[in-house]
Amino acid sequence: MNEWLDKHMGRLFLAPAVTLILVFSIFPLVASLIMAFARIRFSAGGFKVRFVGWRNFEKQFFGSEQFHLIGTFTQISLLGWIFGLSVTAALLWWIWGYVRRHFTWFGFVGRLITLAMGLGITWLFAGTLLSGNLFGTIGTTLFYVLVGCAIQFVIGTALAYACSKNIRGKTAFRVIFFVPMMITPIGVGYIFRMMADTTKGPFSNVWQWVGLGDFSWAADPWAARIFIVIADSWQWIPFVFIMMLAAFESVSRDLTEAAELDGAGPWQSFREITWPHVLPIAATVMLIRAIEAFKIVDLPNIMTSGGPGIATESVSLQAYYAWRALDLGSASAIAYILLFVTVVICVSFFNLVVLARVRKQP
Amino acid sequence: MTAETIQNASPTTGTAKAISIRDMNKYYGAFHALKDLSIDVEAGEFLVLLGPSGCGKSTALRMIAGLESISSGELLIGDQDVTEVLPKYRDIAMVFQSYALYPHKTVAENIGFPLKMAKATPEEIDSAVRAAADQVELGELLDRLPGQLSGGQRQRVALARAIIRRPSVFLMDEPLSNLDAKLRGNMRAELKHMQGELGITTIYVTHDQIEAMTLAHRVAIMKDGVLQQLGTPKEVYSDPANLFVAGFMGSPPMNFITGKITGGQFAGSGAAFAVAGAADAQSVKVGFRPEDCRIVDKGAGLLDADVFTVEMTGDQVLVTLRLQGEPLVVKMHKDFEINAGVTAGITMDPEHLYFFDGETGARLRTTAQTS
Amino acid sequence: MSTQLTPKRSIFEAPAIGQMSMATKIVLYTLLLIWTAFVLFPIxxxxxxSFKDAADVNQGPFFLPFVDFQPSLHAWKELFVTDYEDTLRAYFNSIIISLSATGLSVLIGSMAAYALSRVAYAPNLITILFFIFLLAMTGVSIGIYGVDWRLAAAVAVALFFFLARAVGNLYQFRLHNGDILFWIISQRILAPIVVVVPIYMMFQTVRLLDTHIAIIITYAVVNMPIVVWLMYDFFNSIPRDLEESAQLDGATMIGTFREIVLPLSRTGLAATTLLVMILSWNEYLLALFLSTTKAQTMPILVAAMNAGERGILWWSMSVAIIVMIIPVVALAIVLQKYISKGLLVGAVKG
Structure with missing residues (x-):
């Protein structure tokens, strides 16, 4: 018995984790997929399920909910055409280059999926925003992810680099900068509502002075979105900061000092020595951040309830509202669309950026 | 008395057992790391596995320990087939190159760990730890952490941890290689003494031929996963089975000159002499040890060569000569004097010449006949 | 000659190797101080x-206590004296849930990570797909056709044990440790919204909605990928000699894990624990689905303060947020030195 246990202990160590994930992650995932093709009605003592095929998805992409998920479309403006066509050309050129240089079926199909997602997003952007139309929750979520991650990356990295230098009060800065990450997103939402209040908030005098005394952040679509990105960044820059700080500190002092001895200035030493070393780590950190950013739901819910209109609603929030309206089929379909977008973008980023960097390393 | 104290708490038998390795093979995917190894180790014997890095000696040891699976073949410890048995049931103890001391446990906890795992009572563990520590002279360091010990002390802790198990077999993986030269000499002597006293079968892996020569009852020399020669230190030194063993044993290593045999006559770089009992061969290597030859005047020896450098090591003088680009080393008495650049002769007794096939490396049973 | 070797220095050029020029320092400290203000002012x-009256809040910005306004403890009293039942219940719920979920997640996750870093697995893909198929069928039969869940589970288990080997022999395609690891870590991509509705219905079926257990298990699963990912790399960095030695010394895998591996992984465990703790403590969406009153956590309580008819009670809200922050900050200060070291291991190699 003891010896049997010893021999099978390896499996017993892995089993609890795998079982939990199968039951509470894979099973719900499959169930959710089934629900996405069904209409579910709660009735006494349970619920009734009726399969409706692609109807839930059709509604989101082409039907009554189209404006909500992807936006309103009229004619594509000249600017939209120029942007859309040029990005399309660039993407096609990129995939043609791949086919010409090194071709494997696996890599090709993967890149085709990336290409399809890229084209979809490009024309979504060209057809809504660049043509003066409103965009839906996918556009809003991408805005949060792209703009938010960019801001967090730049500021977080800059702060980390500054703190990696031999400065006084390093520990204090490190502790202070980490604090926002520990605050519940709900709390961050409310704190920033107080901050942004133009009549009673701490900066109301400033608003009066610049003539925006009765401006409401939450009432203007772009202001509201930016306002959410600022709160999100305030919360998550610490994450980028702490990871990048560790990355910068792992660069060998010998290397930078040798570079300085060889006559490199601070900028050159950063560009030639430090940056190449931390880049793979930076790519991984941003991948993690992007994965989490796609899930954004609490900040828009607390700060603006998705308003004005649907201007700040993320895809997750839209699915939540659908669930609250007891439309489980739509909620699942929307959630699956989010999952698809997230997976394609994150896997593409992982394969084309993170792995490419790793492969380049000796 | 101390041995009994340890014995009482120990999970294992403590009687030396024979080990029988039969056609043992190891594959890592397509890579054949160990080829048909067969060795019978007697109970109480000290066997050294010797070879350059990557020769499969560590793999063989880890397979005996049970840390690597056996791809094919059999392994017996005592009369029990342990091929499929988990390490802890094999009745063995192992000392690692890094000593593998648990950094978060004190010396006493480290030594007592095997007994703790065997669910001995704290009192039993305590007395056994003291006995084992006394045996390796660690008595006063029991409360320290490994990080606070010197290399030699860590080595002793690792030994004590192996002793306390009272195993039937000791396995040691280059245990002395992390010590400095002087300490290594001391520990070598202590190890040999301890093994003789405890009488436990020991398999010891090293790449250092001096350790092998001094410690072993028998040496097994390996190369590329293949056993080259198994014998007493004297045998492998004075009667090498092939070119590899001849070149590997001895420091400085054996000198070689290349040539060919035609009609009972050896002719090669700068030397020619008659040989007995030799078939014609296109490529032959003739070897002689630095300590078996002497430097004489030019033309008076078997061959002439140019002196390249002269190194004084204290107890002797090492003269390196060059014969058509190949170095030859001669060990001379410490009072010997010669200048670099001059040409000198080398001479030796004919029975100290070894002949090898230049292609296969196999030993040719040929003797030289010089006047 | 020598003039060429010492060109004119820019003000940003360092006076010596490893030092900074005055100008660089000024720019650096200015940036750091601006950011410090940006971080600290909202807090x-x-x-x-939290010490203001309704009037202090509504009549415009007052910055300095005792100067601009008279601080009062009324909001604190309200939360901890008048409404203490709600507050304390949510507080204790949060503590129990996040501690248990973190403990469970770190324990099970690091066991899995350790196993993946040390034991070679080669499960058959077809067997796994068969298992998932059975799982889905079980769900469908319970959810859609109303089969009793105990019966469905028993049938599925029986089927699996009878047919697993036969199905597995149809086609041999084996997965390896890397695949399993990737599979576990990739679960983190799942937005909670994708899985929360079925999870809600599962717990409804077994009548565990609005209980601690439901939320604890869900949090543990959601955070497990992080634990596995961080701890896997950490375990990989521990020398194997120690474990092999323990194995020879007679330790079982559990013994090795408890006596050798866990004590040596304190740094990684501390960082992972803190991270998972923060994530569980602050989680909102899943708790929103899985709790109503009894198991309500702090984030839900704080969010619910918005719903009153008097508009947002900023002072009470602030008190609630502050008491939520305090334990996390305390924990972070205790574990401070481990954070960046422990987290980096994953990022560098991941």
Whole structure:
């Protein structure tokens, strides 16, 4: 018995984790997929399920909910055409280059999926925003992810680099900068509502002075979105900061000092020595951040309830509202669309950026 | 008395057992790391596995320990087939190159760990730890952490941890290689003494031929996963089975000159002499040890060569000569004097010449006949 | 000659190797101090708001306590004296849930990570797909056709044990440790919204909605990928000699894990624990689905303060947020030195 246990202990160590994930992650995932093709009605003592095929998805992409998920479309403006066509050309050129240089079926199909997602997003952007139309929750979520991650990356990295230098009060800065990450997103939402209040908030005098005394952040679509990105960044820059700080500190002092001895200035030493070393780590950190950013739901819910209109609603929030309206089929379909977008973008980023960097390393 | 104290708490038998390795093979995917190894180790014997890095000696040891699976073949410890048995049931103890001391446990906890795992009572563990520590002279360091010990002390802790198990077999993986030269000499002597006293079968892996020569009852020399020669230190030194063993044993290593045999006559770089009992061969290597030859005047020896450098090591003088680009080393008495650049002769007794096939490396049973 | 070797220095050029020029220092400290203000001011405002009356908040910005306004403890009293039942219940719920979920997640996750870093697995893909198929069928039969869940589970288990080997022999395609690891870590991509509705219905079926257990298990699963990912790399960095030695010394895998591996992984465990703790403590969406009253956590309580008819009670809200922050900050200060070291291991190699 003891010896049997010893021999099978390896499996017993892995089993609890795998079982939990199968039951509470894979099973719900499959169930959710089934629900996405069904209409579910709660009735006494349970619920009734009726399969409706692609109807839930059709509604989101082409039907009554189209404006909500992807936006309103009229004619594509000249600017939209120029942007859309040029990005399309660039993407096609990129995939043609791949086919010409090194071709494997696996890599090709993967890149085709990336290409399809890229084209979809490009024309979504060209057809809504660049043509003066409103965009839906996918556009809003991408805005949060792209703009938010960019801001967090730049500021977080800059702060980390500054703190990696031999400065006084390093520990204090490190502790202070980490604090926002520990605050519940709900709390961050409310704190920033107080901050942004133009009549009673701490900066109301400033608003009066610049003539925006009765401006409401939450009432203007772009202001509201930016306002959410600022709160999100305030919360998550610490994450980028702490990871990048560790990355910068792992660069060998010998290397930078040798570079300085060889006559490199601070900028050159950063560009030639430090940056190449931390880049793979930076790519991984941003991948993690992007994965989490796609899930954004609490900040828009607390700060603006998705308003004005649907201007700040993320895809997750839209699915939540659908669930609250007891439309489980739509909620699942929307959630699956989010999952698809997230997976394609994150896997593409992982394969084309993170792995490419790793492969380049000796 | 101390041995009994340890014995009482120990999970294992403590009687030396024979080990029988039969056609043992190891594959890592397509890579054949160990080829048909067969060795019978007697109970109480000290066997050294010797070879350059990557020769499969560590793999063989880890397979005996049970840390690597056996791809094919059999392994017996005592009369029990342990091929499929988990390490802890094999009745063995192992000392690692890094000593593998648990950094978060004190010396006493480290030594007592095997007994703790065997669910001995704290009192039993305590007395056994003291006995084992006394045996390796660690008595006063029991409360320290490994990080606070010197290399030699860590080595002793690792030994004590192996002793306390009272195993039937000791396995040691280059245990002395992390010590400095002087300490290594001391520990070598202590190890040999301890093994003789405890009488436990020991398999010891090293790449250092001096350790092998001094410690072993028998040496097994390996190369590329293949056993080259198994014998007493004297045998492998004075009667090498092939070119590899001849070149590997001895420091400085054996000198070689290349040539060919035609009609009972050896002719090669700068030397020619008659040989007995030799078939014609296109490529032959003739070897002689630095300590078996002497430097004489030019033309008076078997061959002439140019002196390249002269190194004084204290107890002797090492003269390196060059014969058509190949170095030859001669060990001379410490009072010997010669200048670099001059040409000198080398001479030796004919029975100290070894002949090898230049292609296969196999030993040719040929003797030289010089006047 | 020598003039060429010492060109004119820019003000940013360092006076010596490894040092910074004055100008660089000024720029650096200015940036760092601006950011410190940006980080700390909202928190300062949060703290002073918790001591304000309705009038202090509504009549415009007052910055300095005792100067601009008279601080009062009324909001604190309200939360901890008048409404203490709600507050304390949510507080204890949060503590129990996040501690248990973190413990469970770190324990099970690091066991899995350790196993993946040390034991070679080669499960058959077809067997796994068969298992998932059975799982899905079980769900469908319970959810859609109303089969009793105990019966369905028993049938599925029986089927699996009878047919697993036969199905597995149809086609041999084996997965390896890397695949399993990737599969576990990739679960983190799942937005909670994708899985929360079925999870809600599962717990409804077994009548565990609005209980601690439901939320604890869900949090543990959601955070397990992080634990596995961080701890896997950490375990990989521990020398194997120690474990092999323990194995020879007679330790079982559990013994090795408890006696050798866990004590040597304190740094990684501390960082992972803190991270998972923060994530569980602050989680909102899943708790929103899985709790109503009894198991309500702090984030839900705080969010619910918005719903009152008097508009947002900023002062009470601030108190609630502050008491939520305190334990996390305390924990972070205790574990401070481990954070960046422990987290980096994953990022560098991941």
């Amino acid at each position: 300062y405002w949060l703290i002073i708001t």
